[in-house]
Amino acid sequence: MTATATAGAGVTPSLVGRTVHVKVPATSANLGPGFDTLGLALARYDELEVEATDAATHDIHVHGVGAGEVPLDETHLVVRAAAHAFARAGAPMPSLRIVAHNSIPHGRGLGSSGAAIVAGVMAAKGLLEGVVEFTPDELLELATELEGHPDNVAPALFGGLTIAWVTPEGPRHKKLIVHRGVSPLVLVPEHEMSTALARSLQPESVPHSDAVFNVSRSALLIAALIQSPELLLQATEDKLHQHYRAEAMPETDRLIRVLRAAGHPAVVSGAGPSILVLASDPSERADAVRLVEESADTAWQAMPLAVDFKGATVVDADR
Template identity: 35%
Template sequence: MVRVTVPATTANIGPGFDTLGLALNMYNVYNFEETELGLIIEGCPDEYNNEDNLIYKSFVIAAKEMGKEVKGLKISMNTEIPVSRGLGSSSACIVGGVYGANELLHGGLSKDELFRIAVKIEGHPDNIAPAVYGGLTASIVEDDKTYCMKYNLSEKLKFCALIPDFETSTCEARKLLPQDVTFKDAVFNISRTAVLLKAMEEGNFEVISVSLKDKLHQKYRKTLIHQYDEVKKICIENKSDAFFISGSGPTLMNIIQNPEFTNRIKVSIMNLEHNWIVKYLEADKYGVTVEQI
């Protein structure tokens, strides 16, 4: 049996739209076993217990890339990453399936090769990159080839995720975005992305807070997040060091220095219309791991 463990991820990180990603220490664990025939899936809702399951589909695609045949497969899972909350649940499924196929079927592919297969399935690299490589990543696509760089991240940086009891669709969130942006807004984001990466490396919270500002996506996507303004106000009043929408939402992420922020915020959001899970997180440095059980 092969076990694949994949971290949660947060993408965009303010100005780094479709480019930046960060791995977090919340995990999905997938176990893969070969069987004689058929498909068995355990540990997920019934609607995903079929051949349309994203883990299985990714496994099959990776197997075909390696020239391998999938006869029978059992997948069992233990998942911490919530679905459709902007924390990379679909990327975790894809990376899990791709890595599971490579290990179980003895594909012998490198990490970079597996990364590119996973990006091809997902369609964009911002969540896939940190799920594979861990830490803070920046990715680009050129002529259908994906490139990724990993950045150092200060040990000072801790994270507090506010995860609501409602979902948002990445597809619907993308429909809100404009087809064209002004030159001024493009420069605004490019400059802040460059500064943000160095500030996160050094742990400069003042510069992080300023450089997290964005004009390309968050002002549109926040309209899908119930009580966004109220939640942001509560975070600021409780001395959040920096605040941004995780991926396309609805999870809202705080970068913090003091873990005590997590306890304060739990009390402050109790009376909101929706229930919000408050989760203290740290960066995952290593990305996906694979082991034989």
């Protein structure tokens, strides 16, 4: 973080009354073989107005997804992330008035917790503009410290397809532009899935041959997503995590098998239980939706989504 010179050197000016608008995309992590490494930003958003106030407590209003379910105090994930960023900047955090309009499903493998963390970090960035500046690497580090892994927060922050990795100096990322022929489809069930439960089903070690298999498919997947969408079916094969988690989401596993047998590049979205289909054209998406409607035992919501290329944004609401 870099402190910027302000009137009254060394004194943080009052932030009370400053309001920012934050917009954060949904994400899908792993994308099949790219476990804890690859992530894709999708054009479905949580949007928030965040105002710095001099009230005694935070004032939080949630509309849409999570309304009546998420906490409305300092334990709210957006507030916790903002507080983490303020603390790292060495600046006292004011009380916040937050009005959130959420559309990213919770507990479905679409990065809702990562989006909330990124929203809080970006709100802090916007409120502290002109006082403290955050670099992209610092934003990623702050978000990763709370999320635990960079594969969801990287695409939420930066958009597009991201490769994320961790160095001794902190997490890093590379953003890539997805081929215009890639047409993502997300299939969302009514039931949720705990990320912690999904991770608990993952073994500590895997066979060497499976690791080599996934290295080849991960490399192929990057080529397929940015240059050769016709390779997506082969590129989304995985032996590292999806089949270990299948017992916790049997219908997800069964529908993925049905879709892939019909030629659709279907994978578990994040920790699940949603399904991501990386179709190569809109007509393929329609066929995948029809197939799920015919094969599913329970209700699934189809979300044809574009790739988000901008990532999270924060602007002064008064501009």
